[in-house]
Amino acid sequence: MKNYQDRFVEVVNYIEANLDSNLDIEKLCQLAYLSKYHFHRQCSAFFGMTVMSLVKVLRLKRAAYQLAYRSDTKIVDIALASGYESHEAFCRAFKKLFNKTPSDFKHSPDWTPWHSHYEPVLKLRTKIMNDKVNLNVEVVEFPETLIATLEHRGSPRSLGNSIRNFIEWRKENRLPPGKSKTFNLLYDDPNIIAPEDYRFDLCCSIQHRIEENADGILNKVIPAGKCAVIRHIGSDDALGEPVNYLYSEWLPESSFELRDFPIFLERVSFFPDVQENDSVTDIYLPVK
Structure with a gap:
């Protein structure tokens, strides 16, 4: 039992x-x-x-x-x-x-x-x-990826409005998730930083650089290089567990060091298009 x-x-x-x-x-x-x-x-x-x-x-x-x-x-x-x-x-x-x-x-x-x-x-x-966290870590070579980025700056509680704005921009520019991969760049831990200092990037892959625009969408690049990756299945509410595992347990026991780029996520499938417990997120920690 x-x-x-x-x-x-x-x-x-x-x-x-x-x-x-x-x-x-x-x-x-x-x-x-x-x-x-x-x-x-x-x-x-x-x-x-x-x-x-x-x-x-x-x-x-x-x-x-x-x-x-x-x-x-x-x-x-x-x-x-x-x-x-x-x-x-x-x-x-x-x-x-x-x-x-x-x-x-x-x-x-x-x-x-x-x-x-x-x-x-x-x-x-x-x-x-x-208990659902998959702690199976792989080290992969991530390719250089050009991304269109909306920078969210401020309280995590207002992140939903930035997400909404970015989704509308993607629709207008015909960059749906099925055609353009979805990424997030994580600069800060929301549990240890003041809300007004929180930084989080909403991104999607693009083939060509975008022109200057009034929507605040910027060109950025995820650089090529090694990454430790964990696949997380389930709600974003538990994303902190695999992220903390990579930093606090896997990295000290590995032979790798951190690269000068923030940890980032690729949204493979996401809520509400799938049930929340079926959402799939790949977590990448850049290493060398």
Whole structure:
């Protein structure tokens, strides 16, 4: 029988894989090795919220991503996919968490109210997704890659607005993820730096340098060279674990030294186009 924490990891995995359907409580009970008489109490004790509250928060998070970053998706379709029988019920639930109607959020996203509601889930993810981290490190030769870059400077909590702007620029310039690889350059650890000093680059690969523009998009280059790489599968909430592993455990035990370029990510597949627990991110640490 699996240990206590592993059981609830399975519960969360099942929930994330089935956000589009009515959840089978009997199946969740089986995964947790608990009878229905104890399941809800144990879930509340482990998650810090009821299992249905967890489901609601995860569904509304995905809905917010779709509203902000997938402008061609209809609100009524998002409502139905989120498990609501009517547009009105979805709007009430969404506004309770985001202080905006879905329509208002779609036109002008504000993530600030969301963070206070999501904090318990963030702590939960950080705790349970450590077990999902793939610590298999490979050393590869990364090719020189020309990238179009939008520099986000300032609080991580406003990063969503920069992401939205960069997605719109990519659409206008016909650089979808299927045609142009998606990268992020990570300059700072948001846990140890003042919010106003946080730096994060949103990037996509391009074939030719772009001209000076009013959108603040810059030409940059990811240089060729060796990189240690870990493939992370799952939510961004747990990205810190493999990043810290590369710096604190793998690097000191290896024969490599760091190159003069920040750690960077390649987004192979990402939420909300895939389920959050199926997102794939390759983490590259430049070494020599």
